[in-house]
Amino acid sequence: MYRITAKEELDVRDFFMEVEAPHVARAWKPGQFVVLLIHKKGERIPMSVYYADRETGRLGMFIRRHGKTTFDLWDNFDVGDSLYAVAGPLGMPIEVKHYGNVVFVSDAVCGQAENYATLRAMKEAGNYTISIQTFEDRAHSYPEKFLAKPVADEYYLTTEDGSRGIKGHYLDVLRELIEKDKVDIVFGGGKLGSLKKLADLTREYGIPTIVTVRQIMVDGTGMCGSCRILYDGEIKFACRDGPMFDAHKVDWDDVIRRDGRFVREQEIAKKHYLESKGVV
Ligand SMILES: Cc1cc2nc3c(=O)[nH]c(=O)nc-3n(C[C@H](O)[C@H](O)[C@H](O)COP(=O)(O)OP(=O)(O)OC[C@H]3O[C@@H](n4cnc5c(N)ncnc54)[C@H](O)[C@@H]3O)c2cc1C
Ligand code: FES
Structure with a gap:
């Protein structure tokens, strides 16, 4: 247990x-x-x-x-x-080595965890680490002690409505850092729509970008096919071959479409659970 x-x-x-x-x-x-x-x-x-x-x-x-x-x-x-x-x-580990200036960007729960975990390892490998964490607003942002600040040489917190930290999204801050020539590689996690935009941004500047492709998983071991993605014209399984992939090779429209497959069933299961608790 x-x-x-x-x-x-x-x-x-x-x-x-x-x-x-x-x-x-x-x-x-x-x-x-x-x-x-x-x-x-x-x-x-x-x-x-x-x-x-x-x-x-x-x-x-x-x-x-x-x-x-x-x-x-x-x-x-x-x-x-x-x-x-x-x-x-x-899943597969990422390559932890000396890249130079390493940025991690995140705007949702899984990405916030990975931001800390990845930069901690990258800092230990001798990189200059830059963390950008985006939250929707103050009410949906984390206490200071759970931010990625301690593992970042340079740290930015943004909220989309400006109620805490810088107003805006990580994409805005990242673009400024890229234009100052401060970025050798970007890692990212969080909302799939933002990761698609991130891939477009860094492709424009030719910056390597590795992100978590979160797909609906069932067995998590490469047996069921639920988490398949189109990657560089081939089928890959997020659970076995990822979940972190080169963002420039992912077919984002396909990933985003497949992510919504079970929304109705999940809502029904949630409603039954909340009804059993007398919440709705
Ligand atoms: C690689 C990876 C890392 C993740 N990291 C985090 C994290 O750090 N924090 C976090 O809160 N969430 C994370 N998620 C998403 C999380 O797994 C789902 O939010 C969760 O399974 C849904 O829980 P639920 O209460 O809605 O489940 P239920 O509705 O009770 O069950 C949902 C079922 O569908 C699958 N499922 C549903 N939504 C997702 C989803 N978005 N991704 C994958 N499988 C899903 C689950 O495996 C489960 O079997 C991650 C997903 C992946 C693939
Ligand atoms: S979750 Fe079944 S193949 Fe990945």
């Missing part, structure tokens, strides 16, 4: 959770993800890793209350309780 060792609200939707999973924490490398099963018969939910502590064997994650399973996790699991399973690490 996988004991929960910390749980804390990050904003009105997202929360931090730390879980004991020594075999995963010791093997995890940046770029890889895990799959949580909160009950024996539950859904398998893929999660990015905020940190993996080899000594304590603990994993930190940022989790959004999105549908049935993540609401259940927030509502019914506390510190001291255990998850049924933490599978992983899954």
